Amino acid sequence: MQVNSCLLLASLLLLLPSTEMKRSGKGRGLRGARHKLTRDRVRGAGRHSRSGPSGLxxxxxxxLTESGDIFVDCQDRRLNxxxxxxxxxxxxKHLLLARNRLKILQDGAFFGYENLASLDLQQNQISLVEEGAFQGLARLKTLLLQHNRLRTLSEEALIPMPNLHYLRLYDNPWNCLCPLDSLTRTLQVPSNRNLGNHARCEEPIRLKGxxxxxxDPELLCKESDPTGNPEWDQTNTTVPAKPSPFRxxxxxxxxxxxxxxxxxxMDCSKRGLTEVPTGIPDDVVHLDLSHNxxxxxxxxxxxxxxxxxxxxxxxNNMERIDTASLFGLLHLRELxxxxxxxxxxxxxxxxxxxxLSQLKLGGNPWVCDYSIHYMVYWLHHHPGVWYSGLICRSPPEHTGESVEEYVHSYNRECPKDRQHSRTDQDQTDPELWNTPMEVQRELEEELEPSHLRVPQKYQIIRLS
Structure with a gap:
C-alpha cells in the first residue's frame, strides 16, 4: 500500500510541470510559452531607462539645444x-549618426523618432536598407546617406517620408540594374529636384559614371547576353556609349x-584637391580646405x-592669391x-x-620688402582684426622681425632718401605765402602761353 502511494505521488509530480506550462500558455503548451516570452520582450523594450536595456x-x-531644436550628436561613436x-x-529633432559602423538599416530601425526633421547617416558602412527602415519618419525633411556601400535601394523605403526635401545618395556603388528602376524613376520626377543629386552608377560598365x-530607366532592365558572355556589357553596340567625362x-x-x-x-580637408572646388552651397557657414x-x-x-x-x-603650399579671389565673402569672420x-x-x-575678426598668417615665408606693405596698411585700418604669425622670413637682415616693425622702420628711414617737390612744400608751408618766391610763381604763370591760360573759344558754323 505504501509502495502504491509513493508511485501515485511521483506521477502527480511529473504531471505538474506540463499542467503549469499549459496554464501559462493558455492551453497551447510550448507554443504559448514562446508567445509569452516574445510578448514580455516587446513590453520590456518600452521600459528601458536612459541607461539603456539590461546588459547594454x-x-x-x-x-544639445540649438535655436530651440534638440540635437543628438552620436558622430564618431563606433555604433553598430x-x-x-x-x-x-x-x-x-535632429539625429547625427555620421562616421559610425552601421551596416544594415532594418525595418522599424527608427521607431520612436517620429519627430525627426533631419537624419545624418553618412560615412557608415550601410549596404542594405530594408523597405520599412524609415517607417514613422513622416516629418523628416533631410536624409543623408552619402559615402556608404549601397548598391540598390527600393522606392518603397522613401514612401514613409512624404516631406523629404533633401536626399543625398552620392559616393555609393550603385548597381544600375532592374532592381534600381523604381528609385531612378522617383528621382527623375521634376518635383524631386533635390533628391539624389550627384549619385552615379558604378555598375554595369555600360552605365558606369x-x-x-x-x-534612362529603360536601360536598367536590359536583359543580359543569352549566351552568358560576361563581356556583353562592354561589347554590346545597341546601348549608346557613355560620353567621356568632362574634366x-x-x-x-x-x-x-x-x-x-x-x-x-563642409569638410574638404585631405581630399587631394589642387584647386577650390565648384558648387559650394550658399548656405555653408564653415569651410575647411586644409591639407590639400x-x-x-x-x-x-x-x-x-x-x-x-x-x-x-x-x-596647402599656397604661393599666390589673386585679387578678387575672396570676392563675395562679406560675412567672413575667420580666415x-x-x-x-x-x-x-x-x-x-x-x-x-x-x-573679419581673426586672421592666421603663421608658417609663411613672408618677404619684408615694399610688397608686404599692403598687409600692414590693411591691418592698420582694421584695428578690430586679431592676427598672428606675420614675421619676416627674408631678407636675412630682417629675419625674425615682425613685419609691422619692419614697415615702421622703413617709414622712419625713408624721408632721408626722399626729395620733397617744391610744389608740395609751397602748398604746405604757410611761411612761404606772399613771399618773393610766391611772387615769382605768379610771374611764371603770367608768362605761360595764352592758349594755356585762357579757355579756348569755339566758333559755331551753321550749315543750313
Missing part, C-alpha cells in the same frame, strides 16, 4: 546599431563631407559661398592662411572682408 551600455552621445529613442531625455538623375574643377558636393550641426559645415595642394587662389573662387563665416586654407608658401598678399585681396 548607453552610447556616449551628446544632447541605432540607439533606442527612449535613451534620450527629450525627443530629438552616369547620374541616376539622367540614366573640369572638382565639385564640392561630391568631393567633400557636409555636416548639419550646429551650423552647416591648392597652390593658387583665383578670382571668384568663393563667389557662391555667400554665407561663409570661417574659411580654413592652411597647409586661416597659415602654413603655406606666401611671400606677400597682393593689393586689394582683403578689401571685401568687412567683418
Amino acid at each position: 551600455v548607453s552610447p556616449d552621445c551628446t544632447e 546599431s541605432i540607439p533606442i529613442s527612449k535613451t534620450w531625455s527629450k525627443e530629438p 552616369m547620374k541616376l538623375k539622367q540614366v 573640369g574643377k572638382p565639385d564640392a558636393t561630391t568631393s567633400c563631407h557636409t555636416y548639419l550641426f550646429p551650423q552647416i559645415r 595642394s591648392i597652390h593658387h587662389l583665383r578670382a571668384r573662387d568663393f563667389q557662391s559661398a555667400r554665407s561663409l563665416r570661417t574659411l580654413n586654407i592652411s597647409n 586661416d592662411l597659415s602654413d603655406n608658401s606666401l611671400h606677400y598678399v597682393q593689393y586689394g585681396v582683403l578689401e571685401d572682408l568687412y567683418f
Whole structure:
C-alpha cells in the first residue's frame, strides 16, 4: 500500500510541470510559452531607462539645444546599431549618426523618432536598407546617406517620408540594374529636384559614371547576353556609349563631407584637391580646405559661398592669391592662411572682408620688402582684426622681425632718401605765402602761353 502511494505521488509530480506550462500558455503548451516570452520582450523594450536595456551600455552621445531644436550628436561613436529613442531625455529633432559602423538599416530601425526633421547617416558602412527602415519618419525633411556601400535601394523605403526635401545618395556603388528602376524613376520626377543629386552608377560598365538623375530607366532592365558572355556589357553596340567625362574643377558636393550641426559645415580637408572646388552651397557657414595642394587662389573662387563665416586654407603650399579671389565673402569672420608658401598678399585681396575678426598668417615665408606693405596698411585700418604669425622670413637682415616693425622702420628711414617737390612744400608751408618766391610763381604763370591760360573759344558754323 505504501509502495502504491509513493508511485501515485511521483506521477502527480511529473504531471505538474506540463499542467503549469499549459496554464501559462493558455492551453497551447510550448507554443504559448514562446508567445509569452516574445510578448514580455516587446513590453520590456518600452521600459528601458536612459541607461539603456539590461546588459547594454548607453552610447556616449551628446544632447544639445540649438535655436530651440534638440540635437543628438552620436558622430564618431563606433555604433553598430541605432540607439533606442527612449535613451534620450527629450525627443530629438535632429539625429547625427555620421562616421559610425552601421551596416544594415532594418525595418522599424527608427521607431520612436517620429519627430525627426533631419537624419545624418553618412560615412557608415550601410549596404542594405530594408523597405520599412524609415517607417514613422513622416516629418523628416533631410536624409543623408552619402559615402556608404549601397548598391540598390527600393522606392518603397522613401514612401514613409512624404516631406523629404533633401536626399543625398552620392559616393555609393550603385548597381544600375532592374532592381534600381523604381528609385531612378522617383528621382527623375521634376518635383524631386533635390533628391539624389550627384549619385552615379558604378555598375554595369555600360552605365558606369552616369547620374541616376539622367540614366534612362529603360536601360536598367536590359536583359543580359543569352549566351552568358560576361563581356556583353562592354561589347554590346545597341546601348549608346557613355560620353567621356568632362574634366573640369572638382565639385564640392561630391568631393567633400557636409555636416548639419550646429551650423552647416563642409569638410574638404585631405581630399587631394589642387584647386577650390565648384558648387559650394550658399548656405555653408564653415569651410575647411586644409591639407590639400591648392597652390593658387583665383578670382571668384568663393563667389557662391555667400554665407561663409570661417574659411580654413592652411597647409596647402599656397604661393599666390589673386585679387578678387575672396570676392563675395562679406560675412567672413575667420580666415586661416597659415602654413603655406606666401611671400606677400597682393593689393586689394582683403578689401571685401568687412567683418573679419581673426586672421592666421603663421608658417609663411613672408618677404619684408615694399610688397608686404599692403598687409600692414590693411591691418592698420582694421584695428578690430586679431592676427598672428606675420614675421619676416627674408631678407636675412630682417629675419625674425615682425613685419609691422619692419614697415615702421622703413617709414622712419625713408624721408632721408626722399626729395620733397617744391610744389608740395609751397602748398604746405604757410611761411612761404606772399613771399618773393610766391611772387615769382605768379610771374611764371603770367608768362605761360595764352592758349594755356585762357579757355579756348569755339566758333559755331551753321550749315543750313
